[in-house]
Amino acid sequence: MGESYDGGVPLVEAVRSGFVESAHRGSVVLLDPTGAVRAEAGDVLGPVFPRSSNKPLQAVAMLRAGLPLTGADLAVACASHHGEDRHVERVGALLRRTGLDPSALRCPPDLPISGTAREALLRAGGGPSRLHMNCSGKHVGMLLSCQVAGWPVAGYWRPEHPLQQRITATVEEFTGEPPAAVGVDGCGAPLLAVSLVGLARAYLRLVSAEPGSAARTVADAMRGYPEMVAGTGPEAYDTRLMAGIPGLLAKSGAEGVVAVAVPGAGAVAVKIDDGASRALMPVLVSALRRLSVEAPVLDELAESPLHGGGEIVGAVRARW
Numbered sequence: 001m002g003e004s005y006d007g008g009v010p011l012v013e014a015v016r017s018g019f020v021e022s023a024h025r026g027s028v029v030l031l032d033p034t035g036a037v038r039a040e041a042g043d044v045l046g047p048v049f050p051r052s053s054n055k056p057l058q059a060v061a062m063l064r065a066g067l068p069l070t071g072a073d074l075a076v077a078c079a080s081h082h083g084e085d086r087h088v089e090r091v092g093a094l095l096r097r098t099g100l101d102p103s104a105l106r107c108p109p110d111l112p113i114s115g116t117a118r119e120a121l122l123r124a125g126g127g128p129s130r131l132h133m134n135c136s137g138k139h140v141g142m143l144l145s146c147q148v149a150g151w152p153v154a155g156y157w158r159p160e161h162p163l164q165q166r167i168t169a170t171v172e173e174f175t176g177e178p179p180a181a182v183g184v185d186g187c188g189a190p191l192l193a194v195s196l197v198g199l200a201r202a203y204l205r206l207v208s209a210e211p212g213s214a215a216r217t218v219a220d221a222m223r224g225y226p227e228m229v230a231g232t233g234p235e236a237y238d239t240r241l242m243a244g245i246p247g248l249l250a251k252s253g254a255e256g257v258v259a260v261a262v263p264g265a266g267a268v269a270v271k272i273d274d275g276a277s278r279a280l281m282p283v284l285v286s287a288l289r290r291l292s293v294e295a296p297v298l299d300e301l302a303e304s305p306l307h308g309g310g311e312i313v314g315a316v317r318a319r320w
Contacts, residue, residue, distance in 0.1 A: 005271075007025065008026040012283060026283065047179075051185060055251055057174055057206075065145045066149050072090065074222075083117045091137050104153065135185075149162070167192075171194065203269070223249055241260065245293065256275040256276055257272075265288075278304050279316065282317050
């Protein structure tokens with residue numbers, strides 16, 4: 001792994017009325033099923049913050065610590081959920097199992113990611129809450145893990161806490177790299193910097209783990225309940241990918257990150273330098289097709305339309 005991220009190359013362009021009006025730079029790596037690099041562009045060895053793409057690895061550490069969750073409950077603990085009723089209700093039920101109230105959660109109050117859910121909440125007179133924050137499932141999972149393991153709940157988010165130390169060790173195990181930096185994620189939890197190669201390697205290990213292992217349990221929960229990992233709207237890309245491609249595991253993160261693995265095909269990790277989410281899917285689709293993965297959902301996500309005067313006049317598309 002390099003000491004710093006040196007930046008990427010042009011990966012995506014926005015074409016309006018046949019004219020390229022802007023572009024996004026970034027880095028992407030493809031691993032084959034053995035973990036060997038199949039293709040790459042940009043800096044795939046420099047450390048980046050994976051943001052919420054770290055969540056499956058955090059969940060593996062929590063399961064190993066005794067977290068008593070499976071199925072949809074475990075999926076929402078891995079989620080960047082969109083704040084739909086199904087998410088808030090399930091996270092609320094898990095929180096009640098802890099005997100604590102929302103003030104115990106480190107994640108800040110927020111509105112739902114889903115525009116539909118956000119509008120409904122505001123119309124009903126509601127407002128930002130910790131349960132609606134997209135990382136609330138992970139934070140409740142952390143509280144439950146601490147209670148089962150006998151660790152203090154206070155300060156569960158601090159890097160020196162036993163839970164966070166377990167998470168750091170798990171990230172190092174699965175990526176094959178010591179974290180290059182420790183930061184604070186948007187939800188307040190520690191954030192560990194690794195390379196794109198390490199991130200893709202970790203996802204490959206998640207989908208190829210032995211049945212019954214913590215890693216496989218996490219992967220199976222996310223793939224079995226993809227609507228809990230993101231949501232049901234058109235911008236719930238992780239949900240659409242996992243629902244549309246059998247066996248695929250996907251988790252995106254803020255600031256232009258996504259990691260995906262498909263058993264028997266390989267793994268992909270992407271970082272868009274300027275953090276633009278609109279650039280992620282075109283690059284990911286191009287990468288998956290290079291791994292011979294094909295499905296109708298990839299046709300749907302390959303380009304994002306650009307509008308002018310109420311009509312489609314162009315698209316955001318991969319140039320790599």
